[in-house]
Amino acid sequence: MTERARDPRTARTVASLRTALRESLRDRALDDISVSELCRIAGVQRTTFYTHYSSVAELLTEMLITEVDEPLDVVDTTGMSVAAVAALFQETLIASFEVVSADRHLFQVGLDSTASVPMRRLLTSAFVHRFEIAFSIWHQHGVALDVDIPIASAFAAGGLTASMEAWAFSDETDAVRWANTVRDQMAPWWPRGGPVDS
Numbered sequence: 001m002t003e004r005a006r007d008p009r010t011a012r013t014v015a016s017l018r019t020a021l022r023e024s025l026r027d028r029a030l031d032d033i034s035v036s037e038l039c040r041i042a043g044v045q046r047t048t049f050y051t052h053y054s055s056v057a058e059l060l061t062e063m064l065i066t067e068v069d070e071p072l073d074v075v076d077t078t079g080m081s082v083a084a085v086a087a088l089f090q091e092t093l094i095a096s097f098e099v100v101s102a103d104r105h106l107f108q109v110g111l112d113s114t115a116s117v118p119m120r121r122l123l124t125s126a127f128v129h130r131f132e133i134a135f136s137i138w139h140q141h142g143v144a145l146d147v148d149i150p151i152a153s154a155f156a157a158g159g160l161t162a163s164m165e166a167w168a169f170s171d172e173t174d175a176v177r178w179a180n181t182v183r184d185q186m187a188p189w190w191p192r193g194g195p196v197d198s
Contacts, residue, residue: 014052016042018063021056025106030060030113057115061122064110067103068164069126071095074137082141086193089134090183097175100168107168120161127157144189156186 020042024033033056039046053059072092077085100107110119131153138144144152163182172178183192 010052013042013044013048016044017049017052017059020044021059021063022106025060025109030057030109030115055114057110057113058118060106060110061115061119064103064107064119065122065126067099068096068123069130071099072126072130074133077137077140080141082138082143082191083193085137085141086191090179090193093182094175094179097164097167097179100164101173101175104168107164111165111168120165123164124154124157124161127160128153131156138191143191147189152187156190159185 017038020038021033024038024041035046035049035056038056038059039049053062072095074088074092077088080088110116132149135144135147135149135153160182163178167175167178183190
């Protein structure tokens with residue numbers, strides 16, 4: 001989550017805007033929702049909105065990227081086996097797909113509107129960051145030591161972004177199967193640790 005949401009008053013403002021946007025998107029296209037209308041619904045001044053966001057599309061993008069990124073946090077893996085770390089990574093991936101499932105309509109809106117390009121870019125950037133963290137953890141466990149981290153992270157993140165988009169627009173409901181299939185497409189240096197069962 002961004003720094004601005006740490007202040008309680010700012011967090012309330014952001015939460016009000018997110019709630020208003022969710023309500024508005026139930027029956028309207030993103031591009032049809034104005035800042036003025038959103039602020040009226042949220043009970044927030046326009047100047048306050050523009051302190052945080054440049055557009056309604058940016059609000060949606062940040063909201064969804066934050067939601068899908070949060071489950072990817074990994075606890076301290078010191079003392080864990082490679083297989084246990086692999087299973088932990090897989091659980092976080094499944095949780096992210098489940099977040100998309102829970103908000104599938106909003107992800108479809110974000111990926112099929114003026115927000116689509118920045119959303120894909122920020123999603124990929126968030127995944128690059130997560131893969132870089134994963135590689136540092138793998139290195140601590142003596143795994144994937146010869147991998148070119150910037151290239152591998154960008155490559156894997158691009159594939160994961162495309163997989164998230166395909167998931168968002170699919171009718172699939174089995175996040176475990178989908179995430180396991182995504183994992184199975186990773187390069188051989190990515191430890192598997194066995195499938196996570198449904």
